Amino acid sequence: MLRVLRQHGAQSRNEIAARVGLSRTTVSEITGDLLGRGVIRVVDTDAVERVGSGRPAERLALDPASGQYMGVDFGHRRVNVLVADAAHDIIASGTSRYEESAQWPERLDAGLALIERLSNDTGVHYGALQAIGVGVPGWGDRSRADGVAEVFAERFHAAVIVDNNVRFAGLAEALHAQTDSVRDLIYLRLSDGVGGGLVVGGQLARGSNGYAGELGHVTAVPGGDQCRCGKRGCVETVASVPAILGRCRRLGVPMESLDDLKAAVDIAHPVVDEVLREAGTAVGRMLGTAAMTLNPSEIVLGGDIVEIAPALIRQVTSTVTYELSWLTDAAPVIRPALLSDESGALGAIAALFHESPLLAGYEANVTTDGGRQWP
Amino acid sequence: MLRVLRQHGAQSRNEIAARVGLSRTTVSEITGDLLGRGVIRVVDTDAVERVGSGRPAERLALDPASGQYMGVDFGHRRVNVLVADAAHDIIASGTSRYEESAQWPERLDAGLALIERLSNDTGVHYGALQAIGVGVPGWGDRSRADGVAEVFAERFHAAVIVDNNVRFAGLAEALHAQTDSVRDLIYLRLSDGVGGGLVVGGQLARGSNGYAGELGHVTAVPGGDQCRCGKRGCVETVASVPAILGRCRRLGVPMESLDDLKAAVDIAHPVVDEVLREAGTAVGRMLGTAAMTLNPSEIVLGGDIVEIAPALIRQVTSTVTYELSWLTDAAPVIRPALLSDESGALGAIAALFHESPLLAGYEANVTTDGGRQWP
Incomplete structure (x- = not known):
């Protein structure tokens, strides 16, 4: 049930029941328990989009504070950063530019400085950061990918996956x-x-x-x-x-x-x-x-x-x-393409929601900080 | 455990334990039960290929009589038939030729006559036939595929899958x-x-x-x-x-x-x-x-x-x-290619052992006879 909410965002109890294949009664029992424990919460009702009569149904979502996911896309001339909460809402985003000639240390610095600036601007402190997906240009340079993964893992004590940013963009397009x-x-x-x-x-x-x-x-x-x-x-x-x-x-x-x-x-x-x-x-x-x-x-x-x-x-x-x-x-x-410049970062976040069937068997570079279970 | 035996053929208890990720003790308990119920049997020991000292280990397999699987490959000029038992051993095989100009009714008749002849020659009576995989040339002619599936399903009261025979040959190559x-x-x-x-x-x-x-x-x-x-x-x-x-x-x-x-x-x-x-x-x-x-x-x-x-x-x-x-x-x-003319029929049988991870998400034309569970 948590997987459904993580994967599909806010859902009514009926929608949840249909997706997990349980009865409405059973779903209500379990959501009651999860609501009581503060894992999920009521976000709104389906009154606006509701067709037909009947009482509007509450829509439930993961408590956004229960997790954050960061997507980072290093392009040839800019880095994009998106941060999503557990309800899939983007809670911070930004871009920082660098010269095409910039080397990796400089690009990484630009990315990390942007992430810090986003925190100052939005008040998001990355305290619930579960995982980071990083898109990089090019393919197959395993040592660079490992290096990038290590920098992010050490800085944020989160699991990090690194893959080609165009592949992440393709994933985002498939999902959208x-x-x-x-x-x-x-x-x-x-x-x-x-x-x-x-x-x-x-x-x-x-x-x-x-x-x-x-x-x-x-x-x-x-x-x-x-x-x-x-x-x-x-x-x-x-x-x-x-x-x-x-x-x-x-x-x-x-x-x-x-x-x-x-x-x-x-x-x-x-x-x-x-x-x-x-x-x-x-x-x-x-x-x-x-x-x-x-x-x-x-x-x-x-x-x-x-x-x-x-x-x-x-x-x-x-x-x-x-x-x-x-x-x-x-x-x-x-x-x-439906998505433009942010597609690489969006795809990187999507890759973190590892439950997507699109990612069955998916194995990117994964670095885990010792203290945290992945995913 | 049955899946491991169906997928990999005869295995020692240690090999089974390694594949299913259970302890040797637990595996022995379960195989004891299965042996008692006649679902599996001891086929030989690993004495011949054994390296080092120690008592030869018994190798276990599904009781071959517990299932039969048929692969049929209709080519442009011949039909191949293979029949495997539940232990993956080929228990009957044969080829019948027809003119390239032969139409489908004639090809089907040739295939069915061959299957009957194989029964007479080998004594295999298809009494435990679980499923039939049929490879046909060409692609996408859904109505022909449905027709072929129906003929075999009605004749043998077994589940039938139909797909392109070159695709089946590719599957057989990947498995071999x-x-x-x-x-x-x-x-x-x-x-x-x-x-x-x-x-x-x-x-x-x-x-x-x-x-x-x-x-x-x-x-x-x-x-x-x-x-x-x-x-x-x-x-x-x-x-x-x-x-x-x-x-x-x-x-x-x-x-x-x-x-x-x-x-x-x-x-x-x-x-x-x-x-x-x-x-x-x-x-x-x-x-x-x-x-x-x-x-x-x-x-x-x-x-x-x-x-x-x-x-x-x-x-x-x-x-x-x-x-x-x-x-x-x-x-x-x-x-x-490692396999020659029989690869299409081999691949068709492989497709029936649906547990192969190669076939996760695989959806060919499937026809099921009402009285039999698929797969």
């Missing part, structure tokens, strides 16, 4: 999807780099070495531009934001930022349009293969460029749709 | 893998068609509509040869056995069968070698993207051509290896 039952989803983010996250069969996929969803380094153009990974012609060399801006410049269109790109798109600049369509074709082919492999019900595209460049998205959609055209009942919904 | 712990595996079969099966995060993946692993219809050559799926240039148009034979013929090399291909490979025919390398490159690019998506620990290649055409496999291996070269610790093992 239009339907309750997205069991197969591909998330792709086009940003300074290109990364992804997968939900397969209702679970966040990690792969055998933690690299599942590394979609930016699929070869899109054999023999193409040199990629930072050492190969040539990766999706990232065609469809990352720097790659798109650079390609426009090489074709004679001055362009330094997403604002410049937006201005060019607004006047339907033919060269820019062509560059975006080429990028969309490369992304679409890669996603077509990934979708043929996984048969997802949703493909989610994230990153600021998604809002700016509809031509790119149209091209992705038509390429993927063609690839899956013969599977008439299998066309996935292809949609922009 | 070199290590116990293959949680992420891609299986690809190059045959009359090209199909695949996936294990992701320790589970057989189906996708949102049952198409996961449909790797033969990824576009390999944009604008290439017409494929039976309606698209052009699919992997199947380049790397299926008929596609390879046809391409050789078009390049002036007479070739009608895998035997002809083998003869050409044996004399290192340069045109044939080039055709095989082209096919390998197409398969390798597709598998490279699939492997970047899923980060599997193993990629398994099945189909008779795998043994005949090492040049194809070398090309697949080098293409996939290049694609994953920057993930230095993530190179998957790429290997030929």
Whole structure:
């Protein structure tokens, strides 16, 4: 019952009974006991949204003071922090920026300073902090992940999990999807780099070495531009934001930022349009293969460029749709991300609510402080 | 404890204790009770394989008479049947051929006649038949799958599951893998068609509509040869056995069968070698993207051509290896299938032993006869 409340937030006794499969009478007995012990409390009634007659039902939730969960997302140029209480309400949030050239000690300092500032601003003292989820860019650098986990575990005496921040963002998208039952989803983010996250069969996929969803380094153009990974012609060399801006410049269109790109798109600049369509074709082919492999019900595209460049998205959609055209009942919904910059931190918190079936079998880097049971 | 015996076959009391996490004393008490009730029996001792001194330990197994499980694999030109007892021993097996043009009623008749013949030959009367797994070619034709399930359920009064036979073959490969712990595996079969099966995060993946692993219809050559799926240039148009034979013929090399291909490979025919390398490159690019998506620990290649055409496999291996070269610790093992023609039927039986963690959350077509509990 506590798991239901932790996972789904405030619920009426009838909703709880339906979810746990117990009778209404039994649920009332148990909630009476939990209310008496102060573990849960009545938060409101369903009067507002209630359809039909009858007495409004009380909605119960975990006592927010009984736990806090922190999500931290270190991006290339900023760190986001969210703190949620046990009722799933966000009780503090903030962002701090740093230079892209900033090294890890500096990034960590920025994150920790932000967390302290949030405490001063909101009065949240992290006294009930149960666990911290930290998203970091990149994959597989186990020693860095361990180092980050240790810093947070020592500072807050809480359990810490560390994983790729794009994967966490994909998890957040799956949890916020239009339907309750997205069991197969591909998330792709086009940003300074290109990364992804997968939900397969209702679970966040990690792969055998933690690299599942590394979609930016699929070869899109054999023999193409040199990629930072050492190969040539990766999706990232065609469809990352720097790659798109650079390609426009090489074709004679001055362009330094997403604002410049937006201005060019607004006047339907033919060269820019062509560059975006080429990028969309490369992304679409890669996603077509990934979708043929996984048969997802949703493909989610994230990153600021998604809002700016509809031509790119149209091209992705038509390429993927063609690839899956013969599977008439299998066309996935292809949609922009619902969550924006905070999705990594939200996903990190979601990963802490480990009871989600999406995380069955999930094993990220976990560091536990000796005195605390995880989770 | 019964689950351990069903899943792992004969075990000593110490092995059982280790697997279920109970003390040796408790396990002995429970096995004593089960032996008394005839549910399990002593099958042998570990004397032969025993290292070191000490009294040989008895090995216990489910009483084979307590259940039978049937796997049926309908291919394009033959049906395979395997029957296992509750101790996982194969107690009957056979194959019956039909023309590729045979329609479903004829194929079903061939399968049922084979099953009856096996009974006459072996004395197995299917009296303890608990469940039947049926593999069929192709994907997604739900009404055919339902029809096949009904025929078997009515005939044998047993629970029936029906799924794609290549997916079942992939499951069998994962279960027979070199290590116990293959949680992420891609299986690809190059045959009359090209199909695949996936294990992701320790589970057989189906996708949102049952198409996961449909790797033969990824576009390999944009604008290439017409494929039976309606698209052009699919992997199947380049790397299926008929596609390879046809391409050789078009390049002036007479070739009608895998035997002809083998003869050409044996004399290192340069045109044939080039055709095989082209096919390998197409398969390798597709598998490279699939492997970047899923980060599997193993990629398994099945189909008779795998043994005949090492040049194809070398090309697949080098293409996939290049694609994953920057993930230095993530190179998957790429290997030929361990199981041959019977793998579909073996996988179908494995799917019936539903307790395997590989099948957590697995939902195939399931038909149950009213009088019998499933599973």
